[in-house]
Amino acid sequence: PNDSAVAAPSLEPGDQVVSGVCNGSDDFFRIEHDGFWSVNLRFTHAVGDLDVYLWDELRGADAVGLDGQPVGSASGTDDELLVFLGPQVIRVTGYQGARAPYVLTVIGH
DSSP, X not given: OOSXXXXXXXXXXXXXXXXEEBTTBOEEEEEOOSSEEEEEEEOOTTTOOEEEEEEETTTTEEOBOXXXXXXXEOOSSSOEEEEEESSEEEEEEEGGGOOEEEXXXXXXX
């Protein structure tokens, strides 16, 4: 049900989602917080390499920074942390089609 930005469920600080990237489908969530927030994406890299990015609804693609790179958190280790400000849509995706269960927690600052 959250396989598109249009269908993204709303999350607020304190919310936690237990889910997984499967069947090649990305997961989208709408962060509803006016201040600074962080998203902690917990997963086991050995099972699947997951990443989290801001989504640009106007472009229908990952948001890009001034350096032209996607805004998000992508590493070769367990877990990802994304910190940003204001209401945004995020996308949880598997690197090169990876699949894995995850726990996503939203924290307000």
